[in-house]
Amino acid sequence: MPMPLTALSGDEVIDATICSDDEFARVHRVRPRALLICRECGASVHAKESKHGLRFFAHDRQQSECTSAGESPEHRALKYWVAGVVRRLGWTALPEEGPRSGDSGLWRADLLAVHPDGARRVAFEVQLASMTAAEGAERTERYGRDQIETVWITTRHAPWLFAIPGVRAIEFDAERPCDPMVDRGLVVTAPGWRQFENVQVALDSFVEGYLKSEIVPRQLSAFDEEYDYGSRRRSTFHTPAHVFMTTEHSAELDARERIIAEEQERQQRHWNNIRELARRQAALLPGVVDEAMRHAATGDVLSVGIQTARTRPQSWMPGHPAEGNDKTAFGIPVRLDRGNGPSRLFAVVCPVASRISSGLAWSWIKRGVRVYVESEAEATRVANAMGRSDVVWLISALTDTPSP
Helix, strand or coil, rough: CCCCCEEECEEEEEEEECCHHHHHHEEEECCCCEEEEEECCCCEECCCCECCCCCCEEEECCCCCCCCCCCHHHHHHHHHHHHHHHHHHCCCCEEECCCCCCCCCCCCCEEECCHHHHHHHEEEEEEECCCCCCCCCCCCCCHHHCEEEEEEEEEECCCCEECCCCCEEECCCCCCCCCCCEEEEEEEEEECCCEEECEEEEEEHHHHHHHHHHHHEECCCCCCEEEECEEEEEEECCCEEEEEHHHHHHHHHHHHHHHHHHCCCCCCCHHHHHHHHHHHHHHHHHHHHHHHHCCCCCCCEEECCCCCCCHHHCCCCCCCCCCCCCHHCCCCEEEEEEEECEEEEEEEEECCCCHHHHHHHHHHHHCEEEEEEHHHHHHHHHHHHCCCCCCEEEECCCCCCCCC
């Protein structure tokens, strides 16, 4: 039989989790029987008390359409237990509470915790029956539309764990006093390739920490979980993963994610700079090659770039890749080589200003090497790095006058 924890007596809500002995005695085993109505389905109910002192209401007849249908003693006792923790913290605990005026509705919370100033509401949903992750997400979304936070609690290895904000409770006993623990759903940052791991805490400490905002919900991009399942050890990969973390570990995760984001941004800027450098070099090389050929002596052979596995300078043609290295400040070298004489470095195309050392600059100046760049801004950076502007040439001019 469906067994809710609240009932209506006229316009009054009787809450079995909080009413006094005298209040409960007025509706329990009295003659004539008190007229009590289920808040959910409107059917008649009567007051009951278990042998362990747990008070609740039972439908007079089976009501398969009532949302409290099928609630086990464990379900009912766990709602009762969480309500006690919520009230000890000074919050209002409302079992089986529905929407208030102004809410979108379509929900009824197992237990709605309301902050003393009314600014914050948290729905604690005890879910022991089967439920898919999609169903849980849809029900969580209903609460979210009314700015209600949701914490799901189960005592099973439910398939929706980590798909919605929830925890698994262990060591809960519906028939006697107990100290249940959370063993899945609350995670801490961890070293090594498993970046996060479950941590065990008392369930009342978890509820208290959450209501005090000392524990917060987080969504991880992935969580590689290991947990005990009977006598075996299981591993499950969740992506994404909805978890809870202490504010301390959440801040640690924020710091870690900032470092990763900054490194990714730095790497992206690095590769963007490389692509932009390659674009400028590819655009300038044909003009610099023509200029080199005009200055070539009889018998000179043109070579472009550093010879690598991908680039052979003697076979370079416009549009083909050419490379520099740290010895050319990653600019493209253009050489005029003589078969029976020394090789002459004619020009370096778009070197990276920050990679031009004083020794490299002195070597280029001494040998009369031209440095070709695309823009005035680039010319200024390279000239400052070299300490001389009369060796820096703008490709747009290609005259015998260097950039001023």
